[in-house]
Amino acid sequence: GNEVTCVARGEHKEKMLAHGLRFHSGIKGEQVVPCYVYDGTEERPGEIGVATAETYRGKAELILVCVKGYSVDSVADCIVRASGERTVVLPILNVYGSGPRIARACPGSRVIDGCIYIVGYIQAPGEVTQSGQVCKLVFGARPGDGVSSEELETVRRTLADAGVKAILSEDIDRDTFAKWGFISAMAGTGAFFDAPMGAVQREGEERDVFIGLTKESTALGERLGIRFREDPVAANLRVIDALDPQTTSSLQKDLKKGRESEIQGQLFDMLDACRKQGIEAPTYERVVAKFRNS
Ligand SMILES: NC(=O)C1=CN([C@@H]2O[C@H](COP(=O)(O)OP(=O)(O)OC[C@H]3O[C@@H](n4cnc5c(N)ncnc54)[C@H](OP(=O)(O)O)[C@@H]3O)[C@@H](O)[C@H]2O)C=CC1
Numbered sequence: 074g075n076e077v078t079c080v081a082r083g084e085h086k087e088k089m090l091a092h093g094l095r096f097h098s099g100i101k102g103e104q105v106v107p108c109y110v111y112d113g114t115e116e117r118p119g120e121i122g123v124a125t126a127e128t129y130r131g132k133a134e135l136i137l138v139c140v141k142g143y144s145v146d147s148v149a150d151c152i153v154r155a156s157g158e159r160t161v162v163l164p165i166l167n168v169y170g171s172g173p174r175i176a177r178a179c180p181g182s183r184v185i186d187g188c189i190y191i192v193g194y195i196q197a198p199g200e201v202t203q204s205g206q207v208c209k210l211v212f213g214a215r216p217g218d219g220v221s222s223e224e225l226e227t228v229r230r231t232l233a234d235a236g237v238k239a240i241l242s243e244d245i246d247r248d249t250f251a252k253w254g255f256i257s258a259m260a261g262t263g264a265f266f267d268a269p270m271g272a273v274q275r276e277g278e279e280r281d282v283f284i285g286l287t288k289e290s291t292a293l294g295e296r297l298g299i300r301f302r303e304d305p306v307a308a309n310l311r312v313i314d315a316l317d318p319q320t321t322s323s324l325q326k327d328l329k330k331g332r333e334s335e336i337q338g339q340l341f342d343m344l345d346a347c348r349k350q351g352i353e354a355p356t357y358e359r360v361v362a363k364f365r366n367s
């Protein structure tokens with residue numbers, strides 16, 4: 074029922090416009106949604122508008138920022154242009170601090186914060202796969218973001234109507250930190266040992282490293298004033314133990330293929346923050362040393 078525009082580029086954009094956006098979804102099944110070039114004037118119900126960050130015109134009501142950490146700066150101008158007085162900007166990256174960072178990069182935009190639990194990827198240009206049944210988005214207000222509780226409720230309802238399990242958090246700083254701590258430990262362990270999560274599910278060095286990373290990020294979080302809802306080691310191991318043993322993180326896959334990756338935001342920033350806060354982080358030191366100068 075809502076108008077949707079995707080900001081895209083390259084072959085992905087071309088294929089979407091030529092053949093529609095093809096979804097292979099564990100939740101919604103197979104679908105092809107027709108796409109058209111969005112120029113800020115015409116809206117076509119039942120179709121997805123497509124624009125580039127440079128050509129996007131018009132004002133959005135809700136902007137979901139779902140690029141990787143290294144691409145944030147390339148979409149900042151677009152976010153500012155697409156923001157009107159009532160627009161809400163919702164980042165869902167796996168990098169803690171994305172809300173504040175995007176707010177700084179996009180003066181005048183109203184930026185909240187969030188994170189998402191989903192397994193998805195671009196399978197081929199114009200084709201997106203979402204695996205399994207999990208699609209949970211946690212979001213919430215940041216201090217001084219200027220977004221009212223009624224507007225947050227509108228965001229929740231909009232996402233829920235689209236089939237997303239949307240949870241309005243009373244402490245999004247805690248929840249984005251917890252997601253960051255998890256993905257950092259998962260990606261760091263997987264990349265360090267070049268192993269899928271099955272290796273972390275068994276007792277042994279891989280599991281010990283995963284636990285070490287989680288304990289160190291927990292110490293950092295506590296130093297920063299995060300009040301975790303439950304012990305992060307127990308919570309993170311529960312998630313790992315429920316994964317398909319073949320699962321690897323996208324950071325691990327990107328590193329293996331020599332592609333640009335989120336290693337700065339997911340690993341290096343964690344160690345740098347530990348050092349800055351005087352938190353001893355021998356496991357992060359060991360894992361990061363393998364990648365920092367390689
Ligand atoms: N994939 C997943 O299952 C999950 C991912 N996350 C997090 O979500 C974020 C996004 O991840 P993911 O979806 O995997 O990333 P992808 O790289 O698969 O998708 C991001 C897309 O944004 C495009 N993009 C980047 N910059 C621009 C730009 N300036 N103009 C137009 N398009 C642009 C990229 O194009 P191009 O390829 O040309 O760069 C790419 O198609 C990350 O922080 C990730 O850690 C969180 C939970 C689960």
Ligand SMILES: CC(C)(CO)C(=O)C(=O)O
Pocket residue numbers: 167189190191192193256321322323324
């Ligand atoms: C592992 C997964 C899919 C979990 O949400 C993820 O976020 C990533 O690969 O970056």
